[in-house]
Amino acid sequence: MKLLAGDFPKNIEFRAGDRAFLFGSGEKVSCLLFEEVEIIEVESEETKQAGGLAAAAVGGLTFGGAGAVVGALVGRNNQTTSVVRITFLDGRRLMAALPYEVVVDIKAALFGIEGKSLEERRLKMQARFKAVEQQKLKAAARKKWFNIAFAIFALIVAAYGISVKEKNAAKALESPSAAATK
Known part of the structure; x- marks a missing residue:
């Protein structure tokens, strides 16, 4: 997770919790709830594959060549990162690279308050x-x-x-x- 641009200092610690963005550290932490997002726009998505090599090695050692192929296919793990632009209800904005799961959590929070x-x-x-x-x-x-x-x-x-x-x-x-x- 990386803060790319916006109304928040780039050097501030930035992370996402279960239902909120957290800015800062120690006693100086502020948070913005996902439901306080006004607009979220996905600019781009990038998927990287990881983990296939270790699983292939284990499969190869255990079951030979066929085990290596199966281990490589089963052990793959896709990690999707989304670059998003977010506008909060108070007008502040940010652009960040977020794991796809966080984007889904934000959209789910917004879905839950759709009628307001x-x-x-x-x-x-x-x-x-x-x-x-x-x-x-x-x-x-x-x-x-x-x-x-x-x-x-x-x-x-x-x-x-x-x-x-x-x-x-x-x-x-x-x-x-x-x-x-x-």
Whole structure:
């Protein structure tokens, strides 16, 4: 899977999940659901054959020449890559080389929402984006409050440590004989 062009940075990590495209990595991942595709156009398809050589070798070792021929025919695996242009409901576009199975998954997702209007789908997408932003803001607020609580805890521990040291120093000053016996 390779991002070729569009409104997304080319160097961004790009992959497809079960029902969505994922952009980025770590904490900075954003996703666009397959059902948020407005238009998908297949520009070209390329099929490569792979895997026949290893199966031919196993068949040849096991059953001789005839086994090699049968192994080569049975062990072939066709991998189809589609170059597609996709326009999302929010207007962003991309061109990518995708496995044929991902293109089928996108078309299946679009088939499942065929009766909904574009406006309805756009509103649902905007609501999802708004909910994601609210979750990010809540997470940032929780992190901020955690950092504040941790800083307060660290100050309390430091103050307690200083007061214990002061008490021990005061005890040592009060009883010089105790310090001398140690």
